[in-house]
Amino acid sequence: xxxxxxxxxxxxxxxxxxxxxxxxxxxxxxxxxxxxxxxxxxxxxxxxxxxxxxxxxxxxxxxxxxxxxxxxxxxxxxxxxxxxxxxxxxxxxxxxxxxxxxxxxxxxxxxxxxxxxxxxxxxxxxxxxxxxxxxxxxxxxxxxxxxxxxxxxxxxxxxxxxxxxxxxxxxxxxxxxxxxxxxxxxxxxxxxxxxxxxxxxxxxxxxxxxxxxxxxxxxxxxxxxxxxxxxxxxxxxxxxxxxxxxxxxxxxxxxxxxxxxxxxxxxxxxxxxxxxxxxxxxxxxxxxxxxxxxxxxxxxxxxxxxxxxxxxxxxxxxxxxxxxxxxxxxxxxxxxxxxxxxxxxxxxxxxxxxxxxxxxxxxxxxxxxxxxxxxxxxxxxxxxxxxxxxxxxxxxxxxxxxxxxxxxxxxxxxxxxxxxxxxxxxxxxxxxxxxxxxxxxxxxxxxxxxxxxxxxxxxxxxxxxxxxxxxxxxxxxxxxxxxxxxxxxxxxxxxxxxxxxxxxxxxxx
Amino acid sequence: xxxxxxxxxxxxxxxxxxxxxxxxxxxxxxxxxxxxxxxxxxxxxxxxxxxxxxxxxxxxxxxxxxxxxxxxxxxxxxxxxxxxxxxxxxxxxxxxxxxxxxxxxxxxxxxxxxxxxxxxxxxxxxxxxxxxxxxxxxxxxxxxxxxxxxxxxxxxxxxxxxxxxxxxxxxxxxxxxxxxxxxxxxxxxxxxxxxxxxxxxxxxxxxxxxx
Numbered sequence: 001x002x003x004x005x006x007x008x009x010x011x012x013x014x015x016x017x018x019x020x021x022x023x024x025x026x027x028x029x030x031x032x033x034x035x036x037x038x039x040x041x042x043x044x045x046x047x048x049x050x051x052x053x054x055x056x057x058x059x060x061x062x063x064x065x066x067x068x069x070x071x072x073x074x075x076x077x078x079x080x081x082x083x084x085x086x087x088x089x090x091x092x093x094x095x096x097x098x099x100x101x102x103x104x105x106x107x108x109x110x111x112x113x114x115x116x117x118x119x120x121x122x123x124x125x126x127x128x129x130x131x132x133x134x135x136x137x138x139x140x141x142x143x144x145x146x147x148x149x150x151x152x153x154x155x156x157x158x159x160x161x162x163x164x165x166x167x168x169x170x171x172x173x174x175x176x177x178x179x180x181x182x183x184x185x186x187x188x189x190x191x192x193x194x195x196x197x198x199x200x201x202x203x204x205x206x207x208x209x210x211x212x213x214x215x216x217x218x219x220x221x222x223x224x225x226x227x228x229x230x231x232x233x234x235x236x237x238x239x240x241x242x243x244x245x246x247x248x249x250x251x252x253x254x255x256x257x258x259x260x261x262x263x264x265x266x267x268x269x270x271x272x273x274x275x276x277x278x279x280x281x282x283x284x285x286x287x288x289x290x291x292x293x294x295x296x297x298x299x300x301x302x303x304x305x306x307x308x309x310x311x312x313x314x315x316x317x318x319x320x321x322x323x324x325x326x327x328x329x330x331x332x333x334x335x336x337x338x339x340x341x342x343x344x345x346x347x348x349x350x351x352x353x354x355x356x357x358x359x360x361x362x363x364x365x366x367x368x369x370x371x372x373x374x375x376x377x378x379x380x381x382x383x384x385x386x387x388x389x390x391x392x393x394x395x396x397x398x399x400x401x402x403x404x405x406x407x408x409x410x411x412x413x414x415x416x417x418x419x420x421x422x423x424x425x426x427x428x429x430x431x432x433x434x435x436x437x438x439x440x441x442x443x444x445x446x447x448x449x450x451x452x453x454x455x456x457x458x459x460x461x462x463x464x465x466x467x468x469x470x471x472x473x474x475x476x477x478x479x480x481x482x483x484x485x486x487x488x489x490x491x492x493x494x495x496x497x498x499x500x501x502x503x504x505x506x507x508x509x
Numbered sequence: 510x511x512x513x514x515x516x517x518x519x520x521x522x523x524x525x526x527x528x529x530x531x532x533x534x535x536x537x538x539x540x541x542x543x544x545x546x547x548x549x550x551x552x553x554x555x556x557x558x559x560x561x562x563x564x565x566x567x568x569x570x571x572x573x574x575x576x577x578x579x580x581x582x583x584x585x586x587x588x589x590x591x592x593x594x595x596x597x598x599x600x601x602x603x604x605x606x607x608x609x610x611x612x613x614x615x616x617x618x619x620x621x622x623x624x625x626x627x628x629x630x631x632x633x634x635x636x637x638x639x640x641x642x643x644x645x646x647x648x649x650x651x652x653x654x655x656x657x658x659x660x661x662x663x664x665x666x667x668x669x670x671x672x673x674x675x676x677x678x679x680x681x682x683x684x685x686x687x688x689x690x691x692x693x694x695x696x697x698x699x700x701x702x703x704x705x706x707x708x709x710x711x712x713x714x715x716x717x718x719x720x
């Protein structure tokens with residue numbers, strides 16, 4: 001009889017042999033993990049895919065834990081989230097982990113996609129890996145949207161309304177689509193139930209299966225080698241070249257390359273934990289009561305850019321763009337590897353690819369930034385919160401001061417800034433009289449135009465007179481007033497006389 | 510006999526000549542094909558109720574749903590003013606909770622003449638707010654604006670606010686409410702379904718008044 005240690009070792013080996021003989025998975029999985037990979041791709045640039053998978057597992061785990069308490073009923077969802085936030089020990093932290101994990105997952109998936117695109121890794125023989133990856137991105141975004149609905153607060157309610165309104169624009173089947181999305185004629189219990197089903201059963205199932213297929217193809221074709229300028233992908237030679245490279249420079253994926261994946265995954269998990277701890281969970285916002293209309297609904301971060309685009313599309317092309325652009329965009333992503341399956345991989349030799357990524361990234365960034373402060377929206381309470389700055393009331397005639405009151409009361413500042421306070425929908429009014437003549441201001445106020453409604457019905461003649469005379473005093477730092485150039489032709493000497501007739505106090509010429 | 514049949518109950522035998530094996534094979538393949546066909550048939554029959562259940566909500570005609578519902582006393586709405594009213598959707602289900610509530614703007618033009626506007630912006634459905642001083646409805650989402658009669662003033666909406674049909678029953682104001690108003694599912698489109706672009710005009714108002 002050997003020592004205790006020997007006996008334990010023997011028993012352990014016997015146990016392993018018993019298990020593996022029946023299971024038959026441990027050996028092939030170990031071999032797969034240790035498969036040789038070209039040494040040049042053991043890089044920090046190749047860590048995003050595994051990090052996305054780790055985040056997916058985090059989302060599944062935290063999601064299951066949240067489902068222990070969450071009640072997917074329109075009656076109770078909002079309250080159950082508040083219970084999670086305030087009454088369940090660490091409920092707030094689980095919600096925060098799930099929410100921040102979602103944001104991180106979208107970001108990592110996007111970075112992963114950009115890296116694969118710029119490295120040309122989607123080319124032969126990995127076309128289908130890319131296509132499945134695009135579907136995984138869409139499923140991830142689907143999780144984000146349905147997850148926002150799970151929060152079932154005001155933003156979720158009106159977000160569903162926006163979704164239904166977009167669906168209603170589909171020709172012929174718009175009404176049926178709306179009913180299919182909402183599960184009935186209105187946003188309610190049936191709507192939440194079907195989004196819960198999507199968020200918890202349908203999309204996660206597809207996502208996990210898709211990740212399985214994606215990883216299977218990564219193992220089958222190997223992790224792509226580091227691109228070199230001038231080394232072209234050819235269908236006839238690529239695979240033998242790759243095998244040669246692997247044989248010459250191959251290192252076992254686990255542990256020689258995978259340690260970087262593991263370090264990065266740990267860092268990302270730690271970042272999610274830190275954000276969750278310091279910034280806390282997202283919402284829920286106000287209760288999903290559609291009679292509380294004092295709200296400015298806004299989607300979650302990942303969809304802010306769409307929200308912004310919808311504010312800028314001209315009315316005439318809005319519906320076609322809404323319905324056609326996403327189809328074209330997704331089709332383009334899916335078909336990309338089929339049209340560009342061979343050729344140069346290195347980014348330095350693919351200027352169009354680099355330009356596309358830059359333009360798309362900057363565009364998305366700008367629209368997202370705009371979405372954070374929505375300059376196109378009227379500020380609903382600007383007229384009640386900030387008075388006309390006193391400096392605009394000095395040395396004004398009674399009529400002009402009356403005009404200032406009209407400007408305030410008629411809610412002009414919901415859309416127009418004065419001294420940096422007010423809406424951004426229309427232009428700031430601090431120097432309006434330097435760009436518009438009196439006649440032009442009268443016309444603009446009474447008849448509207450551009451993005452401005454007509455106020456002819458909302459102003460009586462004396463109000464209009466007072467308002468315009470106040471606006472005529474707004475000339476920035478005593479700039480010269482706007483002049484109707486045609487007057488000079490009719491009345492010689494008009495130009496010379498005008499500045500003298502309009503002193504700094506703002507008397508009208 | 511038993512040494513010819515490797516597995517009792519089976520007719521195939523490795524010692525048989527290839528033609529016989531092929532014959533046996535063909536019969537099994539045939540039976541398998543029949544079995545597959547059987548499953549396709551059963552699957553198709555099974556799919557009908559499953560898909561029917563899934564598409565159930567989409568099958569309802571939007572024009573047919575909804576009913577008349579009171580939103581308050583006529584005297585609650587002073588002539589010349591626009592006020593917020595709310596009601597519980599007549600189509601509410603048992604688990605709708607607060608989401609069953611619906612808000613609408615009621616404009617009383619004269620003693621007998623009203624306009625009842627949906628709260629949902631005609632652009633993308635956000636809740637519009639009434640500003641009595643500037644006589645405008647403004648939308649907080651994308652900056653749509655409407656005049657006091659509901660017609661489009663500015664911004665991205667392509668038409669005026671959606672209007673509910675109304676009538677005065679005794680002392681109460683009754684409206685016809687159904688679907689959540691969107692471009693395809695308007696609250697009161699029973700008579701004129703799927704009107705995509707139609708400003709809220711006086712014509713609509715007077716015809717709905719007659720109803």
